[in-house]
Amino acid sequence: MFCQKCGTENVEGARFCKNCGAPLKRWNGTSAGGGGLPQGGDPARGGKPPAVKKPGYARWAAAAGGIILTAVVIAGVFAFRSYAERRDYENYIAQAENYLEEMDYESAEAAYMKAIEIDPKKEDPYLGLADVYIAQDDYEKAEKIIAQGEKAVYGSEEHKGGSGKTEKNEGEEENTFTDKENDVTNKSRYTWAVEPTDLADDIYYIRNENTFDYPANDLFRQMDTSYAVIRKEDSYGLIGLDGQLAAELEYRGIDALSRFYLLERKEAVYDPEYQTEMTDYYFVEEEKSVKPAVAVIGDAGNYYRGVFYYCDGLHNTGEYQVEQGYMEDYQRIPSGVIPVKRSEEIYDGSVYDIDWYDSLESKYALCDTEGNLITDFIYDDCGSLSSGLLAVKKDDKWGYVNEKGEVVIPIEYDASWCYDTYVFSYDKESESERIEACYGATDGYVPLCKDGRWELWDTSGKQFIAPGTFEEIRPVYDGKCWVKKDGKWGVIELTGQNDSKEETAGTENWKKLYTDYVQSAQSEGYAGYSLIYLDGDDVPELYLYGSSTAQGDQICTVKDGQIRAQALGNGGLSYIEKQNCFCDSGGRMDVYYDHIYQIRDGSFVKTAEGNYGAEDNTNVQTDAQGNPIYQYSWDGTEMTKEEYEQRFAELFDKDRAVWASKGTVDAAEILRQIEDR
Structure with missing residues (x-):
């Protein structure tokens, strides 16, 4: 007998279908239509007997039904599992975000890792992990997890365009890994x-x-x-x-x-x-x-x-x-x-x-x-x-x-x-x-x-x-x-490596720069040249000793692959070797000066300015001993001669200083010295 629900053939006398479990009804001459006759009429009176399904057809129908039922059951199982995984994934992400906010980085990292185990094709846990590592200044780990995530989500590097930005097809979301990578690079x-x-x-x-x-x-x-x-x-x-x-x-x-x-x-x-x-x-x-x-x-x-x-x-x-x-x-x-x-x-x-x-x-x-x-x-x-x-x-x-x-x-x-x-x-x-x-x-x-x-x-x-x-x-x-x-305005301090290597380039080229400069200056008729050390680095400064007051002197240093020159009075440069402090003193006709300099970022910076001389150098007044009466000032502040000397001593130790004009050589010799350094 066949089950009226699923069509499966069952043994005679069975009460329930062996396939779907539905109750089986036996034909006993009583029809649901009434009269005690089977539906279709009494055969003795010319009625047709009820149609009986052929056993082969029933078996095929039963098999098809079983397959459908199995598919439905499997689909249900997968749907439930997918729902559970999605629920767990979202829970882990939420937990990780809370941990990150609370600065519990270890727990945040573990939660993001669990989310990746559930769905390694999602961006969020990789980006979240990068934030965890950035918060701990571990930029190397952040860069690695971004690379891992980009490979997992997008596949090979071929997905990227030559500009470094991720290409996207129509309807495809932007790749946020590039932005995060820039963020990591910047913050490092x-x-x-x-x-x-x-x-x-x-x-x-x-x-x-x-x-x-x-x-x-x-x-x-x-x-x-x-x-x-x-x-x-x-x-x-x-x-x-x-x-x-x-x-x-x-x-x-x-x-x-x-x-x-x-x-x-x-x-x-x-x-x-x-x-x-x-x-x-x-x-x-x-x-x-x-x-x-x-x-x-x-x-x-x-x-x-x-x-x-x-x-x-x-x-x-x-x-x-x-x-x-x-x-x-x-x-x-x-x-x-x-x-x-x-x-x-x-x-x-x-x-x-x-x-x-x-x-x-x-x-x-x-x-x-x-x-x-x-x-x-x-x-x-x-x-x-x-x-x-x-x-x-x-x-x-x-x-x-x-x-x-x-x-x-x-x-x-x-x-x-x-x-x-x-x-x-x-x-x-x-x-x-x-x-x-x-x-x-x-x-x-x-x-x-x-x-x-x-x-x-x-x-x-x-x-x-x-x-x-x-x-x-x-x-x-x-x-x-x-x-x-x-x-809002703030100050950042750069901590990454500057690939320009400007200092190295500048110091490596100083010989050529000085050589070119001396050769160019030869026609100007300078009285002499010397290499001296003003600041604390290993590159000397080039001193040009003028042949007259009108010509004056020059002191040169190298910065960023170029020469920086400072004009000075004739023969008035004194300095304390490698102490980054030198003085240009000079003047004439009862007007004199002492200017203190340093080298800062490759530039000559005047740090103090002293001046003294007659108030009117066309009519110089003298004291009882016949000495000229001078006015003295440092940085615009007037003072006595004694105060001037005291201030000078505070700024510059003349006893330790040497005169740059002593020991100069001619152009040919200075070029040899430059080459030999």
């Missing part, structure tokens, strides 16, 4: 030196105006200082990389004068020393103090830096100054590669030279220390050499080239250095100027901006911090820089 390369705060609306650096020590061509970059301008609403101050204010937020504006920041107060303050109300002040970095702006820069001397330009060869506007007797000498050769404009005529002094140079309708070219053009006049704008690179502008985009004119950072970026210059209230003629350029590279790094996204590269042309990590980035000084994160 910096730590917070000063946590972000809302102290500032903006922090930036202003243009270098030190025309005493550099020609204008070397000043198309920010000031040589780690102290930045800080702005909060309409108040300005100065701030160091330690996050401490060097000048309080109480000034209406800040500009530069020579190597100093010049500041104007909102309200005048009475100064007892000068017995008057003061609004103008300057910042003395060496003392970390703000002082009244009285005699800030002292005497400019008789050596003119001028502006280099190109007119059938390299010229300097200082030529005119010397011809007219305004100056005794000028800088005749650049100390490194410089940007120059072309002029159709020689500068004649009819217009202030900087204004004249700015008005030249010429593009920029790069020029070497011998006056040879490295490039044609192809750049719309150009910065000065800094940390081995020059910022250049073409077709409204910025990039960076090296001293050979080779592109190191593609010319595809926007201006990164934007601010309005400040005009002091007493200046009724000048107008504020909008600066839109690019910061000079510093410390082997350069901040870049494209479409509002900031990044940091090194000077070898490699990205160091990925775009979008910070909202803004400022230049690096002493391995630190200001950055903006979540609307």
